[in-house]
Amino acid sequence: MAATLLSVLPVFLLLAVSMGIGDEVEGIRKYPVVVSTWPFVDAVKAAWSAVDGGFSAVDAVVEGCSACEDLRCDGTVGPGGSPDEDGETTLDALVMNGATMEVGAVAAMRYVKYGIRAARLVMQHTQHTLLVGEKASAFAISMGLPGPTNLSSSESVEKLSKWKENSCQPNFWRDVLPSNGCGPYRPKGSYGFGEVTCPPKESEASLINQHNHDTIAMAVIDKIGHVAVGTSTNGATFKIPGRVGDGPIAGSSAYADDEVGACGATGDGDIMMRFLPCYQVVESMRLGLEPKVAAEDAISRIARKYPKFVGALFAVNKDGVHAGACHGWTFQYSVRSPDMDDVEVFTVLPSTSTARRSQAAIGGMLLQ
Secondary structure, eight states: OHHHHHHHHHHHHHHHHHHHHOSSSTTSOOOOEEEEETTOHHHHHHHHHHHHTTOOHHHHHHHHHHHHHHHTGGGTSSTTOOOOTTSOOOEEEEEEETTTTEEEEEEEEOSOSOHHHHHHHHHHHOSOSEEEHHHHHHHHHHTTOOOOOOOOOHHHHHHHHHHHHTTTOSOSOOSEESSSSOSOOEESSOOOTTOOOOOOOOOSSOOOOTTTSOOEEEEEEOTTSOEEEEEEEOOSTTOOTTOOOSTTOBTTTEEEETTTEEEEEEEOHHHHTTTOHHHHHHHHHHTTOOHHHHHHHHHHHHHHHOTTOOEEEEEEETTSOEEEEEESSOEEEEEEOTTOSSOEEEEEOOOTTHHHHHHHHHHHHHHO
């Protein structure tokens, strides 16, 4: 009997090691995994090539988002797109390490075209989380990134010119004069301290769509199960100069935790950042919700307050199970995993019953 046990012990240990790695065993975690907002297939391929070649989750996220910056995905990532009211393109980016919970981010960064790499440098070489504006640019250049560089393009210049010809409409101002023209703007009325005002009415039509405001949000689970997320965007087209959206805000545009999984978001960042939807998704998965239910619940929380908002997110748990949810538009996200021959794009339709389903699932979980 002892001899028999000794003979099977090496096989048992080999199986245990294989199951621990979780990369090849059917039914166990299948690593690595790359998930990204939108059909940014080339960006996912770049991240996959890195992580499948042994790079860490953080390194792979940086490679994937950098590819999107170079490709100027949808004109809303990287240099050359989404001018602000002054015609300048600025960048927001974030990277988060789900193993250490470290975050590096830059916002309203001028003159430097590598947003995600600047964010990585913030995480690597400072004790801060977020650097902004020209000081973020100076930091990035001092750390070796090329610059200063004009981030405008012929396309962004032409876009601004046509917008001004249309009396600077649409724009992101409200309750100002002139109401149908270009600035400078001033308040419609003067308000004293302590005065009570009615809640602002929600805009009749969203200014946000896939081609004038978008973010690449990417999550990677590497071969040893570490999770990281990254985002990069040049923000909303014709934004008020100085505006920062949800792209560099951990918990809003993206969030990662090795113990649970990750989330990435896209859409109307000015609204979404008020709810920290990706933090909500990860914490809901921590409590036991499946990615689909967690994603739908986070979206429904926003939709209840802002029925006309436009946004979407994906969720992926630590086992590589993924799902998406959206409101106000049809959403697509891209995935690459070991059981796929190539990147696959998943389409998610907005659903009016999302809130009811997510609430029912949460209620059922609490009763268990």
